[in-house]
Amino acid sequence: MQVHKFDNKTLQEIYDAMVEIDSDKAVMLVEKALQNNDDVLQVVEALSKGINTVGDKFEALECFLPELMMAAGIMNDSMALLRPEMERKDLSVGTSGKVVIANLQGDIHDIGRNIATVMLQASGFIVYDLGHDIKPDVIIDKALEYKADVIGLSSLLTTSLPFARDTINLLGERGLREHFKVVMGGAAVTPDFVQSIHADGYCKDAAQGIKVISQLLSGK
């Protein structure tokens, strides 16, 4: 697990507060950094590195899903504070891409998708979590509405996998297949299945999902 060190004391404290998942302290430090006219992009970097460390700790069972979600909350709260200043200074951190994520029709399991959502957010993706038991046409409509780059489909049920094929087919029928990269993960999903339905990527777990999506979007 990579632990980051910063020369700047405030940035180090922001990073540490994120890693310790101390929401009040993190937000207070971000406010302080804004008052001190600290470099906003460096503050964002400290937060991002902090949430990545939390993700690594989750993978190693050193912290747990609720803490991962709290870390995502700190990130959101902090960005809400930083965004006006960034807009005022015409600064942009950019994003890794937009992902619409859903559990396939008939599948009501949330936890794996929750993990993937938070880990993707931690890596700079904007994620629209549609929830569970979502029909193919709704997934596509939402991907269009949010101007997503990627559609992420999850299933723990073998009997929900056919709805992934439906999603791909419907994208083709609507002339939208080239608009989105489609990736899949979840306990019932195999690389062979992903290939058989001509989806773009298989994600064994959330960490691999980040790599796969990043590679797809960078065209590698």
Place this chain on the structure above:
Amino acid sequence: MINFFETLRRAEEGSYQKENDFDMKLFQTTSSLVKELGVKFNKEEIVTADDQMADAVFAGGMRLALEMGMLSVSTMRLIKFDESELRLALKIAPKEMLLGQGKDARSMRARTFNNGFPMTVCGGCPGTPLEEDVFLPVMMSYAKEPLIDIIISGSLTRIEGMDVRTSGPLEIRACRQEMLWVREALERAGRPGMHIYASGESSATELGTLAIANEHYMRTSDSHMIPVLSELKTDNARLSRVMTGYEYPAFTTSLINPIIGGFGGGPAGAALVLAAGILLSTAAYGVDMHCLHPIHNKYISVSTREAMWVDSIVGRAFARNAPLALLADAWTTAGAGTPDILYETAALAIAQECSALNTDSLGATNGVYPNCSGLEARFFAEVVHAVFNQKMTPTQANDLVLKLFAKYQGGFDNPNYGLPFTEVYDTRKIVPTQKWLDIYKKVKDEVAAMGVQFQN
């Protein structure tokens, strides 16, 4: 079950709670109980002999069940029980039941330590997707294994070339065909009365259970499964399954799968959530049996250190405090035709037998590929009987499991999924290929050299 109509009433009239609030309260309550009670996972003690900690897990599970109750996500209402209700449910839950019919019937027991009986061994391939052309031969490979006491089916994924879909009409057909083929497999093996555990594996919804509630398919001597949603939740689909079993009636089993690293926290918290799930499903569902399946946040297999420990401490907790018929899943990363699956099998068999558990069979490749066969189920049963007959202690068991774990742990990141059934069995004779038998014999000799005293 106290009174199922009372469960339904509470699911409609209980206190309102948002799901996110329930999840966070579960995390806070579990974390607090783990700390207060000193429950700790020790990665060097996968098979535990720690009675004090087992008692703490039971006490913690009881307090968690009382504090949280079960959330119906259909109504967002809490189904809560007081301690006298939970204790009464434990008292009236069956401690021994005869599963199956005639000469093929077998006892399923609420196990305790040193009560003179080994576990009841379930054989089959739960969760495994099977095509129509291999379904019957695969199930025959299990039915032919004499040490298997009860059987569980795989999932039929296609009918006449069409996908079986969640909540679709083919779930009905698939579950009925599944039952017909499993029963044919049992008849052809001369064991027509064998109990079929968790009938209706081909359906994820109540449709499947309703479709087979008929003596032509699921007999009243068989059982069906009613999951608890992670963590400590239910919904109308699950409660409809309870209703089906209540009036039919067949035997019922819960399925509880706490996520290690999820809302319960780490292994210690997951153990408390599992214990609470057993208590709540005993009261709310009135199930006769429980299927335990802790899930590692990264590796699904039950053969991880963390998941085996959770099963072991919970098995010990209930054996000492409130014996119930507990069956642990034995899902492996590896698949048939590999030494790895046999190492995982041996570790799981030893750990479960020495933790007062029964088994809900192997799920090869975590139920993802049809790479399963009766031979690894035979090996599981042989290890169970050897361990039981030599009166292996938990401490001896732990030493062996650690040695076996060292042999297969590399497979979590680089799985050896092995081969499909059709490549490890002669599908006309329904016998293992010589190559698969040779691997089995080699690993069996190796495990024997480690100290497992096989009968033959």
